[in-house]
Amino acid sequence: MTSPDLTPSKLQARGVWKTFGAAVALQDVNLDIAENAFITLVGASGCGKSTLLRTLAGLEARSAGTLTCNGASIEGPGPERAMVFQHYSLYPWMTVLENIKFCRRLAVHRQPHDSASVEAAAGRADALLRLMGLAHVASHYPSQLSGGMQQRVAIARALMSRPQVLLMDEPFGALDAQTREVMHDLILHVHRLERSTIVFVTHDVDEAIYLGQQVVLMAPRPGRIHQIHSVPLPAQREQDMKLSPDFLGLKRELLAQIRATSGMETDFDLLAKLSRAGSIDLAPEPTAHPTHG
Ligand SMILES: Nc1ncnc2c1ncn2[C@@H]1O[C@H](COP(=O)(O)OP(=O)(O)O)[C@@H](O)[C@H]1O
Numbered sequence: 001m002t003s004p005d006l007t008p009s010k011l012q013a014r015g016v017w018k019t020f021g022a023a024v025a026l027q028d029v030n031l032d033i034a035e036n037a038f039i040t041l042v043g044a045s046g047c048g049k050s051t052l053l054r055t056l057a058g059l060e061a062r063s064a065g066t067l068t069c070n071g072a073s074i075e076g077p078g079p080e081r082a083m084v085f086q087h088y089s090l091y092p093w094m095t096v097l098e099n100i101k102f103c104r105r106l107a108v109h110r111q112p113h114d115s116a117s118v119e120a121a122a123g124r125a126d127a128l129l130r131l132m133g134l135a136h137v138a139s140h141y142p143s144q145l146s147g148g149m150q151q152r153v154a155i156a157r158a159l160m161s162r163p164q165v166l167l168m169d170e171p172f173g174a175l176d177a178q179t180r181e182v183m184h185d186l187i188l189h190v191h192r193l194e195r196s197t198i199v200f201v202t203h204d205v206d207e208a209i210y211l212g213q214q215v216v217l218m219a220p221r222p223g224r225i226h227q228i229h230s231v232p233l234p235a236q237r238e239q240d241m242k243l244s245p246d247f248l249g250l251k252r253e254l255l256a257q258i259r260a261t262s263g264m265e266t267d268f269d270l271l272a273k274l275s276r277a278g279s280i281d282l283a284p285e286p287t288a289h290p291t292h293g
């Protein structure tokens, strides 16, 4: 994915550092993300996933290095980059349709709005409602929807302004496993249809492999890129692939790397020692004596 001269990356990081006081949240991050790529960032909590995503969004200023989108330095948020968070951040007093159109309305305020652009926006909102399976709840309020449906609205709203880049920070982290599977296939469908570039943060290795063409594995203390893995699965994903040897092989490798870089092994060692010392009884509870009478 690194061919900087022939095909300029959609997003590029060169020697990016981010520090919070003495803490190094990002250490020398180098990354090339091609147009229309679907990249997942995975790693233990605190390894800098959100910080990297927020610097790409322009919500956080980097401490050093260069960061570009379409070859232009990222110095703040821009309309070509949209962000989706774990918590749905919908306006509770607006209907689904009003929520989706809201950002567009802001854009319309800035431009001279003729009837054609308003009509185009309405058409786009309708198309997104259908794409996200929200047409039947267009006039509902967020509180009337399940978590999964609320997150569909948030994604539709992010897509409203046709962003080139979608930055997603654990967007399905609060959803149950089954809803999450549905959302995975939906976001892959959106990616194919909209031809956007997606950077998706997760701490779930299965999610990272199923969605990503490449999985960027990050490690903590200091936050950094540990390794970039290409995902050896067909472009058209199907849920059954989660049981394939290629999927499981990569999963095993990623989990081992996360364990090795996160300090979790030390905790396992400690737990084993404590349990040998009898400080923690890991054996199943002895069954209580049956009482008679
Ligand atoms: N606003 C902040 N102020 C101080 N430290 C922060 C701030 N944001 C993140 N950090 C620190 O930077 C590191 C990376 O955090 P974060 O990017 O949220 O990790 P992740 O998303 O992988 O869990 C952590 O050690 C965290 O405590």
Ligand SMILES: [Mg+2]
Pocket: 049, 050, 051
């Ligand atoms: Mg995070």
